[in-house]
Amino acid sequence: xxxxxxxxxxxSEQVRATETGSVQRGGAGREFRNRLNFGMARRAPNLAExxxxxxxxQSAAEGVESHPLLAASDRQIRWQRTIYFDTPKGKLRKSxxxxxxxxxGDGFTQTLKTRQIQAGxxxxxxxxxxxxxxxxxxxxxxxxxLRKFRKKTDFLPVIRxxxxxxxxxxxxxxxxxxxxxxxxxxxxxxxxxRFQELELELKRGAPADLFAIARSLLETVPLRLGVLSxxxxxxxxxxxxxxxxxPMLAID
Numbered sequence: 546x547x548x549x550x551x552x553x554x555x556x557s558e559q560v561r562a563t564e565t566g567s568v569q570r571g572g573a574g575r576e577f578r579n580r581l582n583f584g585m586a587r588r589a590p591n592l593a594e595x596x597x598x599x600x601x602x603q604s605a606a607e608g609v610e611s612h613p614l615l616a617a618s619d620r621q622i623r624w625q626r627t628i629y630f631d632t633p634k635g636k637l638r639k640s641x642x643x644x645x646x647x648x649x650g651d652g653f654t655q656t657l658k659t660r661q662i663q664a665g666x667x668x669x670x671x672x673x674x675x676x677x678x679x680x681x682x683x684x685x686x687x688x689x690x691l692r693k694f695r696k697k698t699d700f701l702p703v704i705r706x707x708x709x710x711x712x713x714x715x716x717x718x719x720x721x722x723x724x725x726x727x728x729x730x731x732x733x734x735x736x737x738x739r740f741q742e743l744e745l746e747l748k749r750g751a752p753a754d755l756f757a758i759a760r761s762l763l764e765t766v767p768l769r770l771g772v773l774s775x776x777x778x779x780x781x782x783x784x785x786x787x788x789x790x791x792p793m794l795a796i797d
Contacts, residue, residue: 594658594671595752597759598771599743606741608766609726610711614758618713618724625649625729629704629776630681632694642691643776644700646679653678657689658774704733704779715758720750722758733779740778742771 601609609615627647631637637644646655652675659670674685687695708729715722725744730737743762747755762768773781 594746595755596744596746597755598745598774599759599768600771601741601743601766601768603741605766605768606726606728606743609724609743609762612762612766614715614761615713615724618715621712623649623710623712625706625708625710626679627706627708627775628679628702629706629779630700631703632699633701637691637694638776638780640691643774644681644691645776646676646681648679655681655685657686657691659690703783704731704776706731706775706779714748717754717758718750720754721748722746722750722755723748724758731775731778731782734783736782738778738782743768 625647627645629643629645631644641659643658644655645658646653655674655676657672670690672689674682674688676682676685681700683695683700685695686692706729708727711726713724715724723744723746725746726741727744728741730739732738745755745759759768
């Protein structure tokens, strides 16, 4: 799992910490709770995906894997390969959307997402469609807010990620939360970066239960609020390589 991926990455560059810093118990824990409550207050109820995201180091990843909260749930492990796409002029990114195709096993899924983040809370619209392969199918956009792009054939690959994902489905009160621990690599513009992140997605029930599970993990695991989605990590790599404001086209 993360242990093996971590060993493979020891010679590569350390994942750069986000500006939010570590989230610990005590004062920082109170700040974390305040920010979560702020994010909850700003949640738009008509969007489809409600998700909390955290960055974490290897030690914290091990803490998640052994946390009592997850002990009663079965762990599934999946390998995921994802390509993010945009137009040559980056119109999707500039319009506040991300478009990806993800392979899990023999299946391929095209996903369009909006970008709305508050204090580590990813509260986004999401439209998923099965597709035939790793190339995006523009016609599938006809049933999304980007229907005007449905005849486009010039989508370009800009970012790639390869991830080992551990998944636990946690039932809490009347809610169901999917806990995902991702260990992997993201590549764009000829640059690569290792990363580990934790995602908590509300599958059913009340947002307050999502935050309760996050607080339970926080009691023993040091977490950093995540402010970057995977495609935004890739954009940051591209900007560091000098691709300011342009799609990152070099994917090896």
